[in-house]
Amino acid sequence: MADRRMITAIQRATSAIPGGAALKQRLHDDVTACGVTYWHLARRQDPGFTMMTYHRILAGLDPYYADGLPLATLKTQLKFFKRFCRVLSLDEIVSRLEAGKPLPRRCVTLTFDDGFRDTYTLALPLLRRYRLPATVYVTIQALERGILSSDIVRYAMRQTRAHRVTVRHTPTQPLEYDLSSEAARLRTLSDLQLRLTTIPNDERLTIVAAITRQLLGCLPEEVRVPDLMLTWEQVREMAAHQVTIGAHTLSHAVLTRLPLQQATEEIVQSKRILESRLQRPVEHFAYPHGAPWCVSPAVRDEVERAGFRSACTTLPGLNTPQTDRWLLRRVDGRQASLRSFVRYLTGQ
Numbered sequence: 001m002a003d004r005r006m007i008t009a010i011q012r013a014t015s016a017i018p019g020g021a022a023l024k025q026r027l028h029d030d031v032t033a034c035g036v037t038y039w040h041l042a043r044r045q046d047p048g049f050t051m052m053t054y055h056r057i058l059a060g061l062d063p064y065y066a067d068g069l070p071l072a073t074l075k076t077q078l079k080f081f082k083r084f085c086r087v088l089s090l091d092e093i094v095s096r097l098e099a100g101k102p103l104p105r106r107c108v109t110l111t112f113d114d115g116f117r118d119t120y121t122l123a124l125p126l127l128r129r130y131r132l133p134a135t136v137y138v139t140i141q142a143l144e145r146g147i148l149s150s151d152i153v154r155y156a157m158r159q160t161r162a163h164r165v166t167v168r169h170t171p172t173q174p175l176e177y178d179l180s181s182e183a184a185r186l187r188t189l190s191d192l193q194l195r196l197t198t199i200p201n202d203e204r205l206t207i208v209a210a211i212t213r214q215l216l217g218c219l220p221e222e223v224r225v226p227d228l229m230l231t232w233e234q235v236r237e238m239a240a241h242q243v244t245i246g247a248h249t250l251s252h253a254v255l256t257r258l259p260l261q262q263a264t265e266e267i268v269q270s271k272r273i274l275e276s277r278l279q280r281p282v283e284h285f286a287y288p289h290g291a292p293w294c295v296s297p298a299v300r301d302e303v304e305r306a307g308f309r310s311a312c313t314t315l316p317g318l319n320t321p322q323t324d325r326w327l328l329r330r331v332d333g334r335q336a337s338l339r340s341f342v343r344y345l346t347g348q
């Protein structure tokens with residue numbers, strides 16, 4: 001605890017000197033200082049593992065992907081994991097859990113969702129450099145079409161020159177959105193993204209088609225974005241280099257907003273297609289969006305029945321050996337600093 005008190009004292013002192021705020025931020029991201037704190041605090045933790053979740057990794061700012069993680073933050077976190085944690089593949093963790101074997105202390109596994117191209121171009125070089133295993137959950141349609149169905153509205157907002165869009169969201173009156181500035185387009189995007197993940201999937205598809213027609217003059221399935229998503233060659237190359245490929249459905253629909261039979265099709269067929277393309281078993285699954293309303297007991301059971309050995313949500317938290325393996329929790333890599341990240345990991 002002495003080290004932690006010393007670090008806190010230094011951090012307090014630096015904020016009182018000129019240029020101290022920048023120095024304080026650097027200390028908050030200092031891998032060694034945060035690692036020492038983590039070792040002290042993690043000693044009292046119950047055995048278990050942390051499952052990290054990442055989506056887009058960005059080399060520069062992108063207002064349309066405010067939920068992306070800066071490359072520098074990923075690098076700091078991977079350095080931290082390499083030095084102060086035991087990073088295991090998901091296969092290894094699940095095998096140990098199935099056999100009732102203990103996990104090492106400060107056990108972490110890394111996951112990347114959706115199949116964005118930057119997982120290959122930006123994250124993979126760092127994973128190789130630090131020799132860290134990871135799991136990448138890919139969406140079949142996104143590989144084939146070059147964009148996630150849930151990202152089409154985002155793309156339309158970025159590309160359009162229209163000044164407004166009308167959304168007929170039954171049973172409410174038509175909603176008119178202002179698109180006359182970038183700030184207005186971003187506000188509209190944020191509102192629509194929330195609405196679209198909570199309504200039945202067929203309604204979502206109708207609304208997305210109407211928006212695409214108004215803003216891009218084409219059908220959603222005609223939208224092609226070069227270089228956004230992985231190619232099959234890149235998926236195969238990653239699978240050959242310490243990356244476990246997991247399934248993330250066919251279309252990235254919210255499974256609880258589909259009839260159960262269709263949800264089962266999304267689960268089973270994504271596994272089958274990946275296994276046939278990669279010629280290896282695909283045993284891990286991630287629920288699209290992953291929030292509590294995106295997973296039901298029936299959907300969870302279909303994932304287990306399909307033969308997956310694990311499935312993960314985006315519910316925050318750490319996992320213990322008693323956590324349901326088909327409802328694993330994850331920790332989002334987007335944190336204000338490494339220090340706040342360590343506090344989160346240790347429940348401080």
Ligand SMILES: [Zn+2]
Pocket residue numbers: 113114248252287288289
């Ligand atoms: Zn996803």
